[in-house]
Amino acid sequence: MGTTRMVHTGIGVWVAWDGQLDPAFDAMLEDFGGFRMAETTGQSLWYFLGDEGLRALARIHVWGRVNALPIFIEVFPASLLVGPKFDRTLSISVELSRQHVTPSESLEILLHPNLKPQLAGNPGLSGTPIKPSSGLARVHFERFEADPGLAYDTGLAWMGVIRPLGDPLSRDTAEGWRNIAAELHDIIDRLGLKFMRHEGFLLFEAPGLKHFRAWCRDTVSRIMRLEAEKDAGGEGRYWPSVMAAVPSKGRTFGKDLPRRLGLNWDQMAPDFPHMSFRSAFLLGDEFVIHEARAISRGVNVDDWCNVSLVAAGEESEKSGSLAVPLPGNLSVADAVPCFYCGLGNHEPRQCPSKVLDAPRPDVWERFGRLPIAGLEALSQKLDAALASDTLGEMTRRLTGKEDTDLLLAAIFEIDQPLQTRMLEAVWRAKGKDLPAGLAQLGRREGDYYWDALTALRERNAEKYEEMLLQALTKYPRAYQPKSLQGFAAMEAGDWTKAVYYWQESGRLCYTALQRAYFLWLQARAFEVQGEQHKAIALYRDTLKESPRWVEPVYRQGVCLVKMGFTDQAMQIFSQLTANDPSMFNRVMIDPELERGRLHILAALWRVWKQAQEAAQALVASLGALSESLRERFLEGEPYLVASEEKIQELLELGKLGNYVAYKGFEAGVADVEAQIVKKVASEIKVMQAEQARQYEELKGVQREAAWFPFPSLLREFNADFNYCATKLNWMRTSSMDEPANFHKSREYLPEVDERIRTLRTRLITLRIVRDSTFFCMLLGRNFLWMEVAGLGLSLVLVPLFVYLFQTSGQGWVADMMEQQKWQLQKGLVIILTIAAMALAAIKTAISFESKKRKLFKLAEEGKLPQKKPKPKKKPKPKAKPKPKK
Template structure:
């Protein structure tokens, strides 16, 4: 059996709806196949289908349109069998923060169940008797109880078919071009749009009037209403496109329910709409009218007069695809919190919100500037920002605008959004005054970084504190008492301007800031005072005067972005969103944080739809650039490790930076997109610099290692026992091969660079080992050379001594006989061999002694001469071989090639 709760359960559940609109719930129960005429009639009379399944459906109507729809349906049932039960009961339509719809009613109705009747039965709740009574031809009579329905005494609705029931719905459209109608560009642009509109009005056969720049016409049913809204949006989109070749001019559009009004020239003044504050190019209407449009349209918030929403609040309409997918006007996925922007006051001078007076602005509780809020905002995903905006909406809806002060201490995304809104107006807030007074710089914004100490100058701190607390009476006394001493400075007049502004005395505020500007002596001070005066005109709505002063402020401080940004905001407030976005786009190229600033700026609400659409282009470009780097960023840690060893300082810092980039890649935010691309490129540049520096250091290291190996080769080459140097030669040749490879390998290849770092460590350790072994080799080599030199000297001395001894014995014998000493001769003759042996022993001892002394004295010199002769022969041999050889390619390393060691004992070749 059909049950009403089965339909309600299909709808989304809303614990905290944006608004609830009371009306009439219509429950249909039927048997077999329901005629499509039923749905057509309900749609034409403004019904909203909530849910439908086999043999039952649920509709919602705002008022007596439902009674008239049943009157039309009863006429159809007179000639067509219609087994249908229709029940009307009190219900409410729920609308969520994303304009999703739901339905609620009393529990007694949810528990109802009913079987389909044999004929048309229309049961009306007694609460709607007052709606039926005034309608001609419509009557209620007591209805018999229906099993399964609530116990209420329903009335049976009857209708006189002789009296036709027509849909009461109808709308008036009003269009007006922006700017001066006498302006040439405005006239040409409006003429192009008006000719297209005339063709549309002729197609739908609508009557229209043109008066005082307004074009006013009406439509009489829901279907025509939908078609006209779609035609207007499509026409505007076609004219704005660059391919159209037609003149574009912004135009504001509004439509309102007829509700018994007649087509006349006073309609624009009768509706509760500020024409100077609505966004151009998009139709504005009540939420009630927007709901009649159905699928294919998107409802956009506009600033409301209060934070308590109602079904008659104003909204704007844009197109979406029929399946509800992306907008034709593709936009950035973020909307500022509507309740935060709500308010009936003029925009606050300090923050731009319309919910409070400047004297009560929460920004006055803030102390110093917080430029880091933009970095924090840039690291928040758009989905989280959207969620935080909904949280702000709910909090302000429950607690009112006073919740703003509490949000400043929320320590979450909500606090970041609210603090960012207050940070936008930093330069026109009282907390900026003391920094301007103390600044020793010449130009904004850099001049605020160089400040005098608070005690270094004569400042009116007491007067400034009184202004911050809103104590205007004591402020006037304090400032009057000090004007005689400080009257010639710009400080008193500047703070007097703020107080006059809070008192809504704009003429005095402008006078004080002009007087302060005449006393200012730096471009920083003059530019800031021009900025304050321009802000005053902007808040008053004189955007032309404000724009001129913002340009003067920008000419005083060309590097200061604030005047250019406010100039763009003024153009958007005037309705010229495209021109305003051109100004802001120039700043966006210089400062990516401008993107998020535009998203949350409460004073850009008039052009919000155009702005979100315009921001989609830089958003898409930045996202595409980020996406190109995604794979590279993911592989960045491994890529860095392929260049450097684990203990390299650049690697540790680079991996940390790469991990930060990886985290930023997961955040959907324009600032993150830009930061990922820029920081990735910066990291690549740092990597190249680090590699270049390491390559230079490596070259010096290779030169040092080459010299050390060359010295080892030089020393070891003279070792006389080459076969004993197998292990030594193996280590040496390994080092020489690695050095020669590093000399020819490109250090711009990660694998080569990384391998070279390992090779350097291996070579250094091997050289240390070779040096230790070389000590032993040098001892053996020098000992062998010393023995050889000693032996050579001994042999020569021994030979000379033996010759002399052989000559000496006969000579002594001969001389002794000649000089009469025959006994000596006889004695030597008889023992000449014994004497000869003794002489040989003596000669050998003396020769060995002399040879040792001579070798010890000449060893170093002889060794150096031998090495020098060997090097000369090698150089001569190498020069002879290289005369006919081609020149080799330039070395990529700094060390020369080292020859392999063959263990030749050069020292053994020359005795």
């Protein structure tokens, strides 16, 4: 065993037998409070907490006188070691652990000499010296003897007390107690137990271990069933009650039993029987033992604990998922909780929270990433660290970076609005209500009371009095000095003055934020004093001033737990947790919820389990989502890489085992799914736009390529064009919601772009050939009609010039032209041809683009003249053969 929480010295019994052991033997040992520590073939090891073991052996000794029992029994001192989880082991001397023996034909009981003094308190028991036997330890054992004329009763009997919760004058309490009392009385009556009622208490007496075990089992089982029926909307016969059982030895059964027990009934957890660890160990393995820190330190077997059934509502313990014990050094049994932090191991003036000067919301974010399964180890580590110097170590660890420091910081962050750092924030707040108003903090204004606050934090009483006096003198109508006086009175234990000063501060302040804060402080004062009803009323008044502030709602739940009404409190906590998952961790580790801790951990386990199962289901869906992404997007795409990284982060978050992490994982998966849906829809639109662009580009390529005059030369061009047209047609007609189609489209788009670029490159050559051909055609047409016009003009001009020269008296010129008419005509034709070519080229160059555009436009509009198909020639009818003559 690694760690031992308690050690108890009792009686060990080694039993060795030959053959088959009578079942009545083990039953007799169990009836006297023995529990089997180990067993193997032919031998077993038992342990008794007290002298009941000797009386059990006396009963066996008397039985062995009339029955042949081939049994060897050795009785010796042994120590029971109890671990942190109440696991038990036995410590005996080494020489006793190495013994071996062969049982004789009759019963033999040997007594260790160290146990002989205990025989004096048990009449009829004695020991006789014997010779040492081989195989046994070298100890002067004595033979155990019992007077057969005496009756050796177990001496195990218990008295029980059951008390209802709530105000006895309340009608609801009276009705609830009447219902639950009928159920509990039915169990007592069926077991035939002696009982009585007095002043709201139900008292009973269990005469033996079997009756006591049956009462515990039936009571817990019945309460669990009634509670489940109430939660399911049944008759509602459940009502929380506290119960305790004590050994009858040395006590008388009477009406004053509740007073003589000296228990603080207001600190006990409802619905679970309270008893000593000694009694709880006797109940057996069907019960689970829990600490009762509010009324006991739990360091020896006579301290208080409570028990519950393994099979009735202990799922959290069986799974081990919500094993979240708080460090024992943080609390003291039956201590008044600190006003500032709720811990019971120090007074308010010593509270380590005074070293903190601002809220730390990052604490809950970091705590939400701690696996719940590891909190138990962290708690034990923190408990060990606080053992030597509790206050000093807490103060140092509040600002530490380790996980154990984070656990302590989270506990102190629960009551942050009650600490002096909140007072400073309220003084500086510029907002009008809580909690939003705390986001608007101004600078420190005013004199003296800031120094007084610092002195209060540093426990410098002399400086505090000096600064506060000057503040009151300078600001007689300010609420700040009055509020500080309330904190000083609270630390001094004068609750009346503290409440008075906070009431005065509330009357002097001027915003809803400030009024809500001082109502809040008054409520806390009544809560710490145990006046939960007044505290709840003031918390409700606080909510009227600041309806959006959740802290008063949470404190009402805490007050209900302190009153014992855990079910009602869990309804409040469940609503808060639904709005803020970090509330789960807050409820889980709040030390002020110790009274209802068992109920709370069981309820939280169910919520945690549901979140865990939902997270496990989402892990599978996230894997499918990741696969869908890989099916849609291409390898190496930035969005795919970023999404895969986000999914991996979410998967790591989902493995943390913390409720906050589970809810964050759930929200993250929903966010990723929404983003993916949005991204896919956006990408589909982008791809459709790309397809439309490619279609238009391909259409333009087709339009220009259609004018190429030599279509038989466009084999490669046509192959690329047909590829693009085929892919675009497939993409436009396929459903992009299908991952495979989406993925293929993302592959085809760049390929089509590449082919279109290739087509455009080839189109340059085609365009040159096309334009050149068209230019030449236009040039030839312009040249021809200019040439024809020039030739006609030349035929007219030469005779015209001859005539003009003759009529003008220039006959020699006319004769010369007449004589050289054909040479002149030929020269003129050449000149006109050259001029026609030049003019045709100029005209063609000027009008080429407009002609081309006009031609293309007519082609697009379908207004170009179409060639009429040639009519098919009808085949000539075959001539009929002439008849032969």
